[in-house]
Amino acid sequence: MMTRFKLFLIVATLCCLNPLTAAAQSFYSQRGLGLVKYFVSGQSVGMGGVGLAVSDWLTVNYMNPAALVSLPVAFISGTFAHESLDLSGSGQDGAISNTNVRGFQFHLPIKKERISMAMGLTPYSSIEYSFKASHFLNNDRFTETLSGSGGANIAFFSLAVRPFKKLALGATGLLYFGNLRTIWRVVFDNNATLINTQQENTQSFTDTNFRLGFQYEIYKGWRIAGVYSPSVTLNADQTIFLRNITEFDDLPRQTIKLPASYGIGTAFYAGRKLLVGLDYYVENWSGIESDGFVNDSQRLGIGFEYSGRGTNINSNWFSRSAFRLGFYYRDLGLEDPVGESVTEVFGTVGLGFPLRWTASRVDLGLEIGKRGSLDSNPIKEKILRFTASVTVGEGWFFRRGRR
Numbered sequence: 001m002m003t004r005f006k007l008f009l010i011v012a013t014l015c016c017l018n019p020l021t022a023a024a025q026s027f028y029s030q031r032g033l034g035l036v037k038y039f040v041s042g043q044s045v046g047m048g049g050v051g052l053a054v055s056d057w058l059t060v061n062y063m064n065p066a067a068l069v070s071l072p073v074a075f076i077s078g079t080f081a082h083e084s085l086d087l088s089g090s091g092q093d094g095a096i097s098n099t100n101v102r103g104f105q106f107h108l109p110i111k112k113e114r115i116s117m118a119m120g121l122t123p124y125s126s127i128e129y130s131f132k133a134s135h136f137l138n139n140d141r142f143t144e145t146l147s148g149s150g151g152a153n154i155a156f157f158s159l160a161v162r163p164f165k166k167l168a169l170g171a172t173g174l175l176y177f178g179n180l181r182t183i184w185r186v187v188f189d190n191n192a193t194l195i196n197t198q199q200e201n202t203q204s205f206t207d208t209n210f211r212l213g214f215q216y217e218i219y220k221g222w223r224i225a226g227v228y229s230p231s232v233t234l235n236a237d238q239t240i241f242l243r244n245i246t247e248f249d250d251l252p253r254q255t256i257k258l259p260a261s262y263g264i265g266t267a268f269y270a271g272r273k274l275l276v277g278l279d280y281y282v283e284n285w286s287g288i289e290s291d292g293f294v295n296d297s298q299r300l301g302i303g304f305e306y307s308g309r310g311t312n313i314n315s316n317w318f319s320r321s322a323f324r325l326g327f328y329y330r331d332l333g334l335e336d337p338v339g340e341s342v343t344e345v346f347g348t349v350g351l352g353f354p355l356r357w358t359a360s361r362v363d364l365g366l367e368i369g370k371r372g373s374l375d376s377n378p379i380k381e382k383i384l385r386f387t388a389s390v391t392v393g394e395g396w397f398f399r400r401g402r403r
Helices: 002-017 065-070
Strands: 074-089 092-111 115-137 140-164 167-188 197-219 222-229 232-242 246-248 254-258 261-269 274-283 297-307 322-335 341-354 360-371 380-394
Touching (some): 065 115, 115 167, 167 232, 197 254, 297 341
Antiparallel strands (some): 074 092, 074 380, 232 246, 341 360
């Protein structure tokens, strides 16, 4: 018991000490708030991101708070991700890799399988790009660089209830915070009379929103689910710094609009051991004005999980493990600089295996796919993303029976 509690604390410490920074770098992160991430749970990664209607007793579901009532004990879940990108197009090739914390959640049952709460941190979007080009001005050669970094994170608090046996409801309060930074730099090669310049634009913001979710069991082993979040306008403080000249920090506040979003899903057991899930998720970018985002972002995923469904510590390793497979397609809602939509296509595989204790599991997921196409976009990105989630459970506040 003490060893498990130590592991619980280690996972919590690792998640809190590592900042939530950009977990990806991409040519297509230069618009608006950058690339918006989609994450349901560590289990869902190997299932094509499917999980709105999945209610697993070892899975802390971030996207649909209604699923939390299925968790019988206190859990902490930390997620870590490594991503590698190969970029090609426009006469240039490149390779980028990044490893970071993807977020963490803490869950606590208030009334077992009736009322639950959860809180945590997760990244919402990331910006990470850099462009460089050389030019001439009156025979003087100079280098121009444009780069961007930052993004948005979310701190959240979720509450879930089960008013009836087959129905679960949940609500999540969202606190957006972060900053966006753009740097434009001009450096002259060999002219002492021309001054190198640099302009830095920084936007910092904090604002709130919410998400609602439900799960309903139509028949035993078959659930449907839905989530909804309204649009929100983030009020951002803006600072402009001109190197060697001045800094402007008393500027009018800027607004950053995020769209309303909704998702529907279903999950059912085909037999006792095979779980099948299907999710459809939409972000209504066409309903707001945002730099580069003009179409609705649509995501369609399908996933499978084969598990022995063993729940006892004396069950063998295989019966307590899960093997996953999935696929998803996503239109980012983004138009690249030449006016063509940008899409993603990914295949996924995953594995979930138990730790020593009954209520603890490691979920591994591998996603392989591409973003953009050279037939319609300037850059094609081949992506390999590895995700690892550690979920540790501990029974708290439950009274033992008297002898």
